[in-house]
Amino acid sequence: MSERRVVVTGIGVISALGPDRAAFWEALSQGRSGIRPMESIDRQQFRFQNGAEVAGYDPRQHFDERLLGLTDRFAQFAIVAAREAVKQSGIEFAEPTRTAIVTGSCVGGQGAMDDAFVEMYKKGLPRVSPMMIPRVMANSGASQISMEFGVTGPAYTVSTACSSSNHAIGQAFHMVRHGLVDSAIAGGSEAVFSFGFLKAWEAMRVVSPDTCRPFSKDRRGLILGEGAAMLVLETLDAARARGALMLAEMVGFGMSSDAHHITQPSSDGAALAMAAAMRDGGIAREAVGYINAHGTGTAINDVTETAAIRKAFGAHADRIAVSSTKSMHGHAFGAAGAIEAAATILALAAGVIPPTANFTEADPQCDLDVVVNAARVAGVEIALSNSFAFGGLNAVIAFKSPSAL
Amino acid sequence: MSDDLITRVIHVIATTQHIPVETINPDSTFEQLKIDSLDGINILFALENEFNISIPDEDAKSLRTVREMAAGVEKLTTSV
Numbered sequence: 001m002s003e004r005r006v007v008v009t010g011i012g013v014i015s016a017l018g019p020d021r022a023a024f025w026e027a028l029s030q031g032r033s034g035i036r037p038m039e040s041i042d043r044q045q046f047r048f049q050n051g052a053e054v055a056g057y058d059p060r061q062h063f064d065e066r067l068l069g070l071t072d073r074f075a076q077f078a079i080v081a082a083r084e085a086v087k088q089s090g091i092e093f094a095e096p097t098r099t100a101i102v103t104g105s106c107v108g109g110q111g112a113m114d115d116a117f118v119e120m121y122k123k124g125l126p127r128v129s130p131m132m133i134p135r136v137m138a139n140s141g142a143s144q145i146s147m148e149f150g151v152t153g154p155a156y157t158v159s160t161a162c163s164s165s166n167h168a169i170g171q172a173f174h175m176v177r178h179g180l181v182d183s184a185i186a187g188g189s190e191a192v193f194s195f196g197f198l199k200a201w202e203a204m205r206v207v208s209p210d211t212c213r214p215f216s217k218d219r220r221g222l223i224l225g226e227g228a229a230m231l232v233l234e235t236l237d238a239a240r241a242r243g244a245l246m247l248a249e250m251v252g253f254g255m256s257s258d259a260h261h262i263t264q265p266s267s268d269g270a271a272l273a274m275a276a277a278m279r280d281g282g283i284a285r286e287a288v289g290y291i292n293a294h295g296t297g298t299a300i301n302d303v304t305e306t307a308a309i310r311k312a313f314g315a316h317a318d319r320i321a322v323s324s325t326k327s328m329h330g331h332a333f334g335a336a337g338a339i340e341a342a343a344t345i346l347a348l349a350a351g352v353i354p355p356t357a358n359f360t361e362a363d364p365q366c367d368l369d370v371v372v373n374a375a376r377v378a379g380v381e382i383a384l385s386n387s388f389a390f391g392g393l394n395a396v397i398a399f400k401s402p403s404a405l
Numbered sequence: 406m407s408d409d410l411i412t413r414v415i416h417v418i419a420t421t422q423h424i425p426v427e428t429i430n431p432d433s434t435f436e437q438l439k440i441d442s443l444d445g446i447n448i449l450f451a452l453e454n455e456f457n458i459s460i461p462d463e464d465a466k467s468l469r470t471v472r473e474m475a476a477g478v479e480k481l482t483t484s485v
Binding site for chain 1: 440442443446449450459461462463465
């Protein structure tokens, strides 16, 4: 089948920056961080104190008792974001087999598993709820979205740690582009704030004791985040035909594997993924004006990513604005790519680049044009969003400004 | 610093890294022992269990040799 152009017509976001897309963009464009003292666990038992939790989330506002019992927080976030994206898009699934749902998640319903195992191991209960499996499975978000909208096309979940939702969005994009389906709901969701999982992150010694300062010389690590973002993708022709608002064109998707180390990143692998995304979209280096960086705020990621951007773009690297919005919404792991895709598309649509918040001092090893602390007005034609996962699995997606449509 | 403490630290490193105790001496650097960042945090985890201590992230960052690691453990065990 011939290639078709693909556009984004809906975005839904729930994050530490607020319950919806509007709150998300308002905070991003003002450089306001959602990083705060963690509320969902006993902070006294942790070396790190701050996180980027979805504050004030009340699942009862969104779900009836039946669905509450069937879903973990991560799946609930996925559904909330999908509803907002579909609503904004105005899309109707008249041919339900022709829509795909692809979601990303790193650890699925680990919170539900943590809760159930505490009941058994600590409280001595001899059994766990039969609802645990439906809550825990990583595809529960994708499955619930399919039931909510009656979508019967391809639906699945990708798990590649911090790259999960970029892989998910990229695969959905390729399916629409190549005619396997006509539209897709794609993104990712994550909910990591359980005692056991946070203890595991504490042991990794990469969580910042204060805040997240990507590319800043005094950065001290990442900040854990949670939430979800979903995009509605459809063909340009279909969007035009129904008069839909087009938020951006999705133009490229590139993947690579470092084949290097299970936790240390490689600039070669990251550069390969950026180059692959450019090749996939037929994008000239010079057309790229903004990169929403993986930018975790760890000592090694930000130096490695700087080197990777230089490898991928050569001299043009100095003319690309770079920011890490993880400084505001935290590192949402399997949802990170989707939340950052939303930030990237909203930035293209508004002509405003959200900053790297909490930035204090330039690092000579991260000598890119980092947009710091305050948003920058800039008309950008093409923007990339990078995700580089533990395990060396890289996924980069590329979007084009709606003004170019 | 007692020889006993150094010996225990070396034993923890040998067990965690699956290398013979004889290949490690107090002045071995992590680089010489081919200990990367992930190995490093795994050793810290094993030391926390062995000595029943909690090692702060900032203290752990500057460690480069077995002796420095043992000195850090001694500081934490005697300050309790």
